Amino acid sequence: MNFELPDEVQLLQELVEKFVQNELMPLEARVLEREAHGVRPLLRPEESEVLHARCKEIGLWGLDVPEELGGAALGPVAKMAIGEELRRTIIPFVFPPDSPNLHMLLATANADQRERYLEPYARGETTSAIAISEPGAGSDPASMTTRAERRGGDWVLNGRKIWVSRIADADFSIVMALTDPEKKARGGITAFLVDRDTPGMKISEPYLMLGGHSTYEVVFEECRLPPSQVLGEIGAGFAPMQLRLTVRRLEMGATCVGIARRALDLMIEQANQRSTFGTRLADRQAVQWWIADAATKIHATRLMVRDAAWKTEQGRDVRTEASMIKVFATEMATEVVDHAMQSYGAMGLTKEMPLQMAAQQVRAARIYEGPTEVHRWVIARRLLRDGHSS
Numbered sequence: 505m506n507f508e509l510p511d512e513v514q515l516l517q518e519l520v521e522k523f524v525q526n527e528l529m530p531l532e533a534r535v536l537e538r539e540a541h542g543v544r545p546l547l548r549p550e551e552s553e554v555l556h557a558r559c560k561e562i563g564l565w566g567l568d569v570p571e572e573l574g575g576a577a578l579g580p581v582a583k584m585a586i587g588e589e590l591r592r593t594i595i596p597f598v599f600p601p602d603s604p605n606l607h608m609l610l611a612t613a614n615a616d617q618r619e620r621y622l623e624p625y626a627r628g629e630t631t632s633a634i635a636i637s638e639p640g641a642g643s644d645p646a647s648m649t650t651r652a653e654r655r656g657g658d659w660v661l662n663g664r665k666i667w668v669s670r671i672a673d674a675d676f677s678i679v680m681a682l683t684d685p686e687k688k689a690r691g692g693i694t695a696f697l698v699d700r701d702t703p704g705m706k707i708s709e710p711y712l713m714l715g716g717h718s719t720y721e722v723v724f725e726e727c728r729l730p731p732s733q734v735l736g737e738i739g740a741g742f743a744p745m746q747l748r749l750t751v752r753r754l755e756m757g758a759t760c761v762g763i764a765r766r767a768l769d770l771m772i773e774q775a776n777q778r779s780t781f782g783t784r785l786a787d788r789q790a791v792q793w794w795i796a797d798a799a800t801k802i803h804a805t806r807l808m809v810r811d812a813a814w815k816t817e818q819g820r821d822v823r824t825e826a827s828m829i830k831v832f833a834t835e836m837a838t839e840v841v842d843h844a845m846q847s848y849g850a851m852g853l854t855k856e857m858p859l860q861m862a863a864q865q866v867r868a869a870r871i872y873e874g875p876t877e878v879h880r881w882v883i884a885r886r887l888l889r890d891g892h893s894s
């Protein structure tokens with residue numbers, strides 16, 4: 505493949521770069537101040553409203569939504585380039601709607617669900633969450649125990665989910681449940697659409713996480729759903745869920761490139777300005793190597809992400825590549841941010857600088873969407889099963 509981005513994608517990337525510089529970067533100081541005073545470092549509703557209006561004004565809305573639903577129908581390569589630019593700032597902002605859940609809905613929603621759920625979601629009128637992980641099951645969705653049983657024509661959910669993002673504010677959630685305990689991941693997991701305030705769904709107080717995020721535990725007790733809430737085919741929920749996870753893992757690769765780029769720029773600036781014991785940091789071999797290694801690994805990660813995105817556009821299975829990206833990108837960004845903080849000394853630890861927020865974000869990224877150790881195991885298992893490298 506040609507790793508050079510098409511002209512139209514480069515123009516879009518430049519537009520996003522300007523949006524980040526002009527609209528998001530100016531918000532960093534106030535978000536960092538909130539975090540320093542114990543307030544969650546999130547955008548306030550009025551700030552998000554202004555940003556959303558600006559996105560609509562300049563065409564940064566529904567970027568990977570199909571054209572028939574009013575979107576720009578951008579492919580994965582373009583989306584990864586945009587994601588890289590967007591994550592050069594610590595501001596927690598995404599262009600609506602959230603891509604992974606969008607792609608899962610596109611792959612599974614029937615005509616009725618497209619009208620009730622997909623279309624409003626694609627227009628940015630609703631928000632969603634997805635509930636997969638469970639206490640004790642961790643990163644092994646095949647071991648989930650949340651059950652959905654048929655009773656009198658309806659489905660009744662019972663069980664617990666944990667580490668669920670955004671569900672307290674989501675208009676609806678995609679909930680994965682076991683419908684055939686014997687088959688489990690091989691035909692026994694089904695996805696359900698559960699509306700906010702559905703009787704029998706109880707949401708806990710938030711777990712406050714690194715980087716300003718929060719997650720929730722959800723308990724389902726005799727939560728009754730009509731057959732219309734089954735998303736996709738009964739027993740066929742595992743594959744679309746994996747599709748959703750793969751999309752997110754590619755996004756995380758682009759995210760890590762953006763975070764590392766910002767950290768590298770700060771490290772270069774500091775190396776050129778700061779002197780210790782009469783010598784500029786820029787003239788010290790240790791710092792030079794930090795910068796050289798950072799630039800090299802950022803470049804390698806970007807190529808990995810673009811390769812996987814291109815293969816996705818060709819309809820190829822990139823689950824192994826997604827796992828490789830999840831491991832390599834998160835560890836790369838962790839190292840680059842750490843060296844940037846080291847170059848600033850004590851200043852790198854202050855709440856005034858974005859590096860401490862970036863460090864929190866990349867630390868969390870090594871766990872969510874599957875921890876590093878699980879992805880390494882998955883990569884090795886597939887290679888050993890096939891008996892050869894690709």
